[in-house]
Amino acid sequence: MKKFSPSxxxxxxxxxxxxxxxxxxxxxxxxxxDYWQSVYAITGIxxxxxxxxxxxxxxxxxxxLSYIAFFGIGGYFFAFLxxxxxxLHFPFLLAVPxxxxxxxxxxxxxxxxxxxxxxxYLAIVTxxxxxxxxxxxxxxxxxxxITGGVNGIYVFDAIKVLGFRILTPEHYSTLIWxxxxxxxxxxxxxxxxxxxxxxxxxxEDELAANCTxxxxxxxxxxxxxxxxxxxxxxGAVFASFQDSVFPNNFxxxxxxxxxCMVIIGGLGxxxxxxxxAVVLSVLPEVLREYGGLRMMIYGxxxxxxxxxxxxxxxxxxPALTRVVRRPDKEETGVLKASTDLYYSSNETPAVRADYSxxxxxxxxxxxxSMYFGGITAIENLDLTxxxxxxxxxxxxxxxxxxTLFNVISGIYQPNSGTICYRGRDISHLKPHKVVKAxxxxxxxxxxxxxxxxxxxxxxxxxxxxxxxxxxxxIFNLRRHRQEEEQTDAKAREILAMFGKRLTGYRFRQxxxxxxxxxxxxxxxxxxxxxxxxxxxxxxxxxxxxxHETAEITEFIKRLRDQxxxxxxxxxxxxxxxxxxxxxxxxxxxxxxICEGSYDEIAGDPDVIEAYLGKKGKRDKTSNS
Amino acid sequence: xxxxxxxxFMRMEDLFAQLSQQAINGLTIGGVYALIAIxxxxxxxxxxxxxFAHGELYMVGGFIGWWVLQLFTVKHxxxxxxxxxxxxxxxxxxxxxxxxxxxxxxxxxxxxxTAPRMNLxxxxxxxxxxxxxxxxxxxxxxVKVFHVSQLIPDGLRSFEIGGVVVSFMRxxxxxxxxxxxxxxxxxxxKTAIGRSIRATAQDIEAAAFMGIDTNRVIVSVFVIGSALxxxxxxxxxxxxxxxxxxxxLQAGLKGxxxxxxxxxxxxPGAMAGGILLGLSEALAVTFFPSAxxxxxxxxxLIAILIFRPQGLWGEKLREKV
Numbered sequence: 001m002k003k004f005s006p007s008x009x010x011x012x013x014x015x016x017x018x019x020x021x022x023x024x025x026x027x028x029x030x031x032x033x034d035y036w037q038s039v040y041a042i043t044g045i046x047x048x049x050x051x052x053x054x055x056x057x058x059x060x061x062x063x064x065l066s067y068i069a070f071f072g073i074g075g076y077f078f079a080f081l082x083x084x085x086x087x088l089h090f091p092f093l094l095a096v097p098x099x100x101x102x103x104x105x106x107x108x109x110x111x112x113x114x115x116x117x118x119x120x121y122l123a124i125v126t127x128x129x130x131x132x133x134x135x136x137x138x139x140x141x142x143x144x145x146i147t148g149g150v151n152g153i154y155v156f157d158a159i160k161v162l163g164f165r166i167l168t169p170e171h172y173s174t175l176i177w178x179x180x181x182x183x184x185x186x187x188x189x190x191x192x193x194x195x196x197x198x199x200x201x202x203x204e205d206e207l208a209a210n211c212t213x214x215x216x217x218x219x220x221x222x223x224x225x226x227x228x229x230x231x232x233x234x235g236a237v238f239a240s241f242q243d244s245v246f247p248n249n250f251x252x253x254x255x256x257x258x259x260c261m262v263i264i265g266g267l268g269x270x271x272x273x274x275x276x277a278v279v280l281s282v283l284p285e286v287l288r289e290y291g292g293l294r295m296m297i298y299g300x301x302x303x304x305x306x307x308x309x310x311x312x313x314x315x316x317x318p319a320l321t322r323v324v325r326r327p328d329k330e331e332t333g334v335l336k337a338s339t340d341l342y343y344s345s346n347e348t349p350a351v352r353a354d355y356s357x358x359x360x361x362x363x364x365x366x367x368x369s370m371y372f373g374g375i376t377a378i379e380n381l382d383l384t385x386x387x388x389x390x391x392x393x394x395x396x397x398x399x400x401x402x403t404l405f406n407v408i409s410g411i412y413q414p415n416s417g418t419i420c421y422r423g424r425d426i427s428h429l430k431p432h433k434v435v436k437a438x439x440x441x442x443x444x445x446x447x448x449x450x451x452x453x454x455x456x457x458x459x460x461x462x463x464x465x466x467x468x469x470x471x472x473x474i475f476n477l478r479r480h481r482q483e484e485e486q487t488d489a490k491a492r493e494i495l496a497m498f499g500k501r502l503t504g505y506r507f508r509q510x511x512x513x514x515x516x517x518x519x520x521x522x523x524x525x526x527x528x529x530x531x532x533x534x535x536x537x538x539x540x541x542x543x544x545x546x547h548e549t550a551e552i553t554e555f556i557k558r559l560r561d562q563x564x565x566x567x568x569x570x571x572x573x574x575x576x577x578x579x580x581x582x583x584x585x586x587x588x589x590x591x592x593i594c595e596g597s598y599d600e601i602a603g604d605p606d607v608i609e610a611y612l613g614k615k616g617k618r619d620k621t622s623n624s
Numbered sequence: 625x626x627x628x629x630x631x632x633f634m635r636m637e638d639l640f641a642q643l644s645q646q647a648i649n650g651l652t653i654g655g656v657y658a659l660i661a662i663x664x665x666x667x668x669x670x671x672x673x674x675x676f677a678h679g680e681l682y683m684v685g686g687f688i689g690w691w692v693l694q695l696f697t698v699k700h701x702x703x704x705x706x707x708x709x710x711x712x713x714x715x716x717x718x719x720x721x722x723x724x725x726x727x728x729x730x731x732x733x734x735x736x737x738t739a740p741r742m743n744l745x746x747x748x749x750x751x752x753x754x755x756x757x758x759x760x761x762x763x764x765x766x767v768k769v770f771h772v773s774q775l776i777p778d779g780l781r782s783f784e785i786g787g788v789v790v791s792f793m794r795x796x797x798x799x800x801x802x803x804x805x806x807x808x809x810x811x812x813x814k815t816a817i818g819r820s821i822r823a824t825a826q827d828i829e830a831a832a833f834m835g836i837d838t839n840r841v842i843v844s845v846f847v848i849g850s851a852l853x854x855x856x857x858x859x860x861x862x863x864x865x866x867x868x869x870x871x872x873l874q875a876g877l878k879g880x881x882x883x884x885x886x887x888x889x890x891x892p893g894a895m896a897g898g899i900l901l902g903l904s905e906a907l908a909v910t911f912f913p914s915a916x917x918x919x920x921x922x923x924x925l926i927a928i929l930i931f932r933p934q935g936l937w938g939e940k941l942r943e944k945v
Contacts, residue, residue, distance in 0.1 A: 125926055
C-alpha cells in the first residue's frame with residue numbers, strides 16, 4: 001500500500017535516470033552528423049542552465065534577471081584561465097571548478113546587496129546588474145584588454161578529462177550531458193532536503209517562513225549563489241565547447257530563452273524544466289526557416305502560459321504529477337466507504353504526562369509599547385507567562401492583540417519596553433531567531449505554504465532544528481540522513497496527534513486542497529514542528545463551526561495537558577476561552593484593562609464597558 | 625605666478641561652461657526620463673505591478689514618429705510646416721502608444737489581476753520581448769535615421785548663449801516635456817478622472833465600493849502612461865535623430881530608476897526623480913568616459929533600492945501581517 005506509507009526519501013524517477021543514461025551513451029553515436037552533435041551538446045548546456053535557474057526562480061521564487069551574467073562570468077573566466085589571452089593554461093578539471101566558484105562568489109556578492117528587496121525590485125536590480133555586466137564585457141578592452149570587447153576571446157586549449165582528449169562534438173556531447181546529469185542529481189538532492197524545503201517555504205510565503213524558523217535572507221542568498229554556481233559551471237563548459245566567448249552569448253535574449261524553458265516546463269518542476277530545455281533547444285533547429293519569429297513566439301508564449309497555464313505545460317502529463325485523492329481502501333486492502341475510513345479508529349496516542357501550570361515565569365513583557373506613526377497599538381503592557389500555563393488574550397477588534405503577537409514573534413520591533421524569554425532579552429530578535437529560541441506562532445488569516453503538501457509544511461518547520469550543510473546534503477552524509485529520518489518521524493508524530501484528519505493519504509495532499517478547519521490544524525502542527533516551548537495561537541477557532549470549535553478546544557487543552565506546551569491564545573469565542581484558560585488578559589486600545597481568571601474578568605465592569613459600551617452612554621448620545 | 629592664476633581661471637571658466645552645457649543636456653534628458661517614469665509610477669500606483677513592457681512603448685513611439693516623418697517628407701523635405709509636422713508626429717506617436725498600452729493591459733495583465741505577482745512580472749517580460757522582436761522582424765535591426773534638419777528654419781538650428789550651445793530641438797524637447805507634465809498635473813489635480821485615479825491608487829477596493837469604475841481607471845492610467853512613454857520615445861528620437869528596436873530596454877530601466885528615485889507611486893516624485901537622474905548622468909559624463917554613462921544610472925538605482933527603497937520623497941510602507 002504505497003499510498004499509505006510514502007517512502008521516506010523520494011528518489012529520482014528510475015525511468016528518468018534511464019533516459020539520462022541513454023542520452024549519455026547511445027544518442028551521441030546515433031546522431032547523423034556534427035551539426036546535430038553540436039545541437040545535442042548545446043541542448044545539454046541549456047538543460048544545465050535551466051536546472052540552475054529552476055533553483056533560483058522555481059524553488060525559491062526569486063526573479064533573478066542577472067542569471068545569464070553568471071553564465072558569462074563562468075565562460076569568460078574559462079577564457080582567462082585556459083587560453084593564450086593571459087597565457088594561463090589551467091587543466092580543464094581545475095579550471096571548471098574555479099569558474100563555478102568565481103560565479104558563485106559573484107552571485108553571493110550580488111545577492112548581499114539586493115537580496116532583501118522584494119519581488120519586482122529584485123528583478124529590476126538584477127536586470128541592472130546584467131546590463132552593467134554587458135557594458136563591462138563590451139568596454140573592458142581598453143586601456144587594458146581584459147574581455148576582448150565586441151570581438152570576445154577565442155581559441156582555447158584542447159581539453160583533457162581524466163586522460164581522454166575531448167575533441168569532437170561527440171566527445172563534448174558525452175561530457176556535457178554528464179555534467180547535466182551531475183546538475184540534475186545535485187538539484188534533486190537539494191529539493192528533498194531541509195534547504196529545498198526552506199526555499200519552497202520562502203517562495204510560498206516569506207513572512208510565514210520566517211515565523212517557522214527559516215532564515216530567509218540566508219536561504220535566498222544560498223539559492224542565489226547555488227544558481228550562480230551552476231550557471232558558472234555551465235558557462236565554463238560552454239566556452240570550452242564553443243572555443244570562444246562573445247558578449248552576445250550572454251545577453252538578454254539568452255536569458256529570456258532560459259526563462260522560457262523553465263516556465264514552459266513549469267517553475268519548480270524539474271522533469272518539466274528538462275523537457276522544456278530539450279524542446280526549446282531542438283525545436284528552433286527543426287523550424288529554422290521561421291528563425292526570425294523565434295523570439296517573438298517566445299515572448300507571446302510567456303504571456304500565454306502565464307495567463308492560461310502558469311504551472312507549465314508539462315504538469316499535464318500524469319506521470320509527472322501526482323494528485324492525491326481520498327482512497328477507498330483500508331491499509332489491509334478492504335474496500336470501505338471513504339468517510340468511514342476518514343473518521344474511524346480515532347486511536348489517541350498514549351498520555352505521556354499530565355502537565356499543569358507551574359509558578360516559574362518564562363516570558364516576561366515589561367512596559368512594552370508599539371506605535372505606528374501616531375497610532376498607539378500597544379502601550380505600557382506588562383505581561384508574565386508561567387510554565388505550562390494557558391493564557392488567553394481577549395479584547396475588541398483593534399485592541400492590539402495581533403500586534404502583541406507580531407511584536408513577540410519579532411515581526412515588529414517594539415518602540416520601547418522589553419520582552420524577556422527565560423531571562424534573555426528577545427525583543428529585538430528576528431522572527432526566525434525567536435522561533436529557534438522556542439516561541440512559535442500561528443496566524444489569524446492562515447499563512448500556510450499552499451503549494452506544499454501537509455507533511456512538507458510540517459517538515460519545513462524542522463528547519464531550525466536541523467543543520468545539515470550543503471555538502472552533507474549533496475553527498476548524502478550521515479548527518480543529513482539522520483536528520484531527514486528524524487524530521488520525517490517528528491512530522492508524522494505531530495500530524496498523528498490530530499487523528500486521521502491529517503494522516504494517511506493526507507500527508508501528500510497539497511494544503512490548498514484541505515478544508516478551512518484542516519488548514520488551521522496544519523498551521524498549529526507546523527508551529528509545533530519546531531518544538532517550541534511557547535505556542536502563540538492567533539484565533540485558532542476563527543471560521544470554525546461549533547463542532548469543530550469544541551474539537552479544537554479539546555485539542556488546545558491536550559496541547560498543554562499531554563504535550564506540555566505553554567500557550568498564549570487570542571480568541572473571540574468566549575466558550576473556548578472559558579474552557580481552556582488558566583488566566584485571561586483583556587486588552588483595549590493597546591492597554592491591559594483587566595487580568596485574572598475567566599470568572600473574575602467576566603464580572604469586571606471595565607471589561608463589560610469595553611465590550612458593550614458605558615452604561616448610560618447611549619442615553620447621552622440619543623439626547624444630543 | 626599671475627599667468628598661472630589666469631590660466632587656472634580660464635580653466636575654471638571652461639569648466640563652468642562645460643557644466644552649464646551638461647546641465648542643459650541633463651535637463652533635456654531628465655525631462656524625458658520623467659515622462660517615462662510617470663508611466664511606471666502610475667501603473668504601479670493602481671496595480672502595484674512593474675510594467676516591464678513600458679520601455680517598449682517608448683521605442684514604439686519613436687518608430688511611429690519615424691513612419692509619420694517618412695510619410696510627410698519628400699526627399700527629406702517636409703510637405704508641410706515644420707512645427708505642424710512635429711506636432712503631428714507627437715500626437716500620432718502618443719495615440720499609437722496609448723492604444724498599444726491599452727491592448728497590452730487587456731491581453732497580458734487583466735487576466736492575471738489576481739495571480740501571484742511573479743506571474744504578472746513574467747507576463748510583462750513576455751510582452752516586452754514580443755514587441756521588441758516584432759519590430760525587429762518587420763523593421764529590421766538597422767537604425768532608423770530621422771532627417772529633421774529641414775524641419776527647422778535655417779537661422780534657428782542652434783543658439784549660443786555664453787559659450788553654451790543649445791540646439792533648437794533641445795528647446796523643443798524641454799518645452800514639450802514640461803508642457804506634458806503640466807497638463808498631467810492639471811488632469812490629476814482638477815478633473816474627475818484624476819480624482820478617480822488618485823482614489824484608486826490609495827485603495828482600489830474602497831474606490832470600487834464608492835462607485836468608481838476601477839477598470840476604466842486602470843485603462844485610463846495605461847492610456848496616460850503609455851502616451852507619455854510614446855512621447856518620450858519620439859522626443860529622444862528627434863533629438864538624437866535615430867531610433868532602433870533595442871532602445872526600449874535601456875530607456876525603460878532609466879525611467880524605472882527615475883520612478884524609484886522619486887518614490888514609486890508618486891507622480892511629482894517621478895518628475896523630480898527623472899530630472900535628478902538626467903542631471904546626474906550629464907554630470908557624470910563630465911568626469912567619466914561616456915561608455916560608462918549608463919552605469920551611473922544603474923548604480924544610483926541599486927544604491928537607492930538598498931538604502932532608501934521608498935525613494936527620496938516616498939513614505940515607508942509596512943507589510944500587513
